[in-house]
Amino acid sequence: MQTSLHPLRRLRDLGGGSLAVEVDGPIPATLPGQFFMLRTGERWPVLLPRPFSLYDRADDGSWGSFLIKAIGPGTRALADTQPGEKIWLTGPLGRPFPPEERDPICVAGGVGLAPFLLLARQRHRQRQRTRLLFGGRSRAALAGIDDFAGIAEVHASTDDGSHGFRGMVTALLLDLLGKGTVRAGESVFCCGPDPMMVAVAKVCEQHGLRCFLSLETYMACGYGVCNGCTVKVQGPRFHGWPYSKTCTEGPVYEACELVHDH
Numbered sequence: 124m125q126t127s128l129h130p131l132r133r134l135r136d137l138g139g140g141s142l143a144v145e146v147d148g149p150i151p152a153t154l155p156g157q158f159f160m161l162r163t164g165e166r167w168p169v170l171l172p173r174p175f176s177l178y179d180r181a182d183d184g185s186w187g188s189f190l191i192k193a194i195g196p197g198t199r200a201l202a203d204t205q206p207g208e209k210i211w212l213t214g215p216l217g218r219p220f221p222p223e224e225r226d227p228i229c230v231a232g233g234v235g236l237a238p239f240l241l242l243a244r245q246r247h248r249q250r251q252r253t254r255l256l257f258g259g260r261s262r263a264a265l266a267g268i269d270d271f272a273g274i275a276e277v278h279a280s281t282d283d284g285s286h287g288f289r290g291m292v293t294a295l296l297l298d299l300l301g302k303g304t305v306r307a308g309e310s311v312f313c314c315g316p317d318p319m320m321v322a323v324a325k326v327c328e329q330h331g332l333r334c335f336l337s338l339e340t341y342m343a344c345g346y347g348v349c350n351g352c353t354v355k356v357q358g359p360r361f362h363g364w365p366y367s368k369t370c371t372e373g374p375v376y377e378a379c380e381l382v383h384d385h
C-alpha cells in the first residue's frame with residue numbers, strides 16, 4: 124500500500140451520470156476487487172477519503188481509472204476535478220476476488236460494475252472466459268457496458284426492457300442457467316446494491332454455484348484501524364470471531380461467510 128498524488132488525465136463520460144476518472148500513473152499492480160481510498164488534492168469537502176475499486180489500468184501502470192457516480196460530496200468533488208488537478212490515491216487495499224476461480228460469472232448492478240473491467244482484461248489475457256451479467260433499470264443505467272466489448276461475454280438486463288433481457292439480473296441468471304450458459308459448480312462474482320447481492324446469493328445457493336460478494340461497506344480509514352467497516356461473519360477464516368473488517372479481510376467474501384440479521 125502507498126499514498127501518492129496523481130494528476131487527472133481526463134474524465135470520460137460513460138452516460139447515466141457515471142464517469143471514468145482517469146489519472147496519470149504510476150498505478151501499482153492491482154488485483155480485481157482491490158480498492159483505493161481517494162480524495163481530491165484541493166477542495167476535498169469531507170474529512171475522510173472514500174473507497175473506490177480500480178476500474179482500469181494500463182498494462183504498464185502509466186494510467187488508471189475509477190468508475191464514479193456522483194451521489195454525495197466526495198464523489199461530486201471527484202467528478203468536478205479538472206484536467207491537471209491532482210487526486211490522492213492510497214492503495215491497493217483489501218482482498219481481491221479469488222484469482223484461482225477460473226472462468227467466472229460476474230454479476231453487476233450500477234457502479235458495482237467497477238471491479239469487473241480489470242478482471243475481464245486480466246482473465247482475457249489468461250485465455251479465460253468471463254461472462255458479465257449487468258443489470259439496471261434502463262439502458263442509461265448500464266454505464267460502462269461498452270468497455271467490455273471483445274473481452275467478456277456481455278449479457279445485459281433492464282427492468283423496462285430497453286436493452287437486453289427484460290427483468291432483474293437474478294431472472295437473467297436463472298435464464299442463463301436454464302440455457303446451460305451458466306452451470307452448477309461454476310463461480311459467481313457479484314458486486315452491486317445489497318438487495319441485489321442477497322438475491323444473487325440465494326439463486327447461487329439454490330443452483331449449486333459458488334458465490335463471492337464484494338461489499339460496498341461505508342469505510343473511514345480503509346486499512347484496518349478504525350473498526351468502522353465491520354460485518355457479521357462465520358467460518359474458519361475468522362477463527363471463531365463473529366466480526367470482520369471489510370477493508371482488510373474483505374471487501375470480497377464468500378456469500379456463506381456472511382451472517383444476516385433477520
Ligand SMILES: Cc1cc2nc3c(=O)[nH]c(=O)nc-3n(C[C@H](O)[C@H](O)[C@H](O)COP(=O)(O)OP(=O)(O)OC[C@H]3O[C@@H](n4cnc5c(N)ncnc54)[C@H](O)[C@@H]3O)c2cc1C
Pocket residue numbers: 158169173174175176177189190191192193194195196197198199234237238338339340341342374
Ligand atoms: C470497496 C469499495 C469499493 C467501492 N467502489 C466504488 C466505485 O468503484 N464507484 C463508486 O461510485 N462507488 C464505489 N464505492 C462506494 C463509495 O465509496 C461510497 O458511495 C462513498 O461513500 C461515496 O462518497 P460521497 O462522499 O460521494 O457520498 P457519501 O456522503 O459518503 O454518501 C452519500 C449517501 O449514500 C449513503 N451511503 C454511502 N455509502 C453507503 C453504504 N455503503 N451503505 C449505505 N449507504 C451508503 C450515505 O449515507 C449518504 O446518504 C465503493 C465502496 C467500497 C467500500
Ligand code: FES
Pocket residue numbers: 341342343344345346347348349350351352353368369370371
Ligand atoms: S475502514 Fe477503518 S477499519 Fe476498516
